[in-house]
Amino acid sequence: MLLVLLFSWSCTGNNGAGGNAETDFFPLKEFMEVQAEKITGMTLFKEVKVNGEKESNTFVPEYEGWLKELEFFIQADINRPALAQAYETQRSERFLIHELKEGEKGKIKKIIVEYLKGEVKQISFQSKTENPFYTSQTRGVVGIHGVTKLIDNFAIETVQEVIFSKPNKIVISAHLRN
Template structure:
């Protein structure tokens, strides 16, 4: 019985340890989250001037500012990252050219990112990413088309376009375009 008292805390300690991703996990897809995280650090440091144009329900608004919470601003792009161990067999990978790779969701998979296209320059630096996200359930449906452009490895523009629709309503289209100077 005395041995059990010493053994129980040890078993509980190891049972509560969370499994870690293996160090040898090779990312199968483009590391969008890594790119966005690096951009957030750079943009928070440099505080560039940004022009944002938003259209929501046919109402236009323009904002020119340097005060942007980049983590919140680019959160949807982080959510579009498909480079997760659980998704390794979820996408078809098509190499369209030496500079363009597309990822298409396999039939039967139920993930928000339906399609992603990554375009790089001759040196392998990101030029453009385009992704289509779809969320649908019995209460609502939304589609978002994300576009991100980069020059010399730095974020230069992004756009989020799509719609949201509640089950008893009309689609509400929106479009946000930002130019980073």
């Protein structure tokens, strides 16, 4: 089921736009790729609930495995030339918020980067995909350890609704240890 979810996410992700337009958006994809390198060798404790049925797993992913585990966050990156004008950005000492402008099209509705003393503390996103037959809403949050500056935990919640079917609710929660 999780593979189906990841596959459907990746099929709706990249719009294929090319170019070198600059944006002021947080580099989420690059941030996750660097983190994946740094956390390679750490143990992942992961719990997946699909419609209330729980499955737990503990393992040590290699770099490519970490990229798969963090795929939701990588796919939430909005640094694409086609989206350069689609988001409003608010900045403060503690937050960087990118929110989809009203009337703009994009599945990523909001990204919030929280800082503590100038360092990334937490990143969250909200996405929504819908058409007359299907709706999918996803929220994700990743916490960064204050001392190591590495991913400490993450959670993803997705609700998928297909017309004439019961909604599917998937909740992934994970934490890392050396």
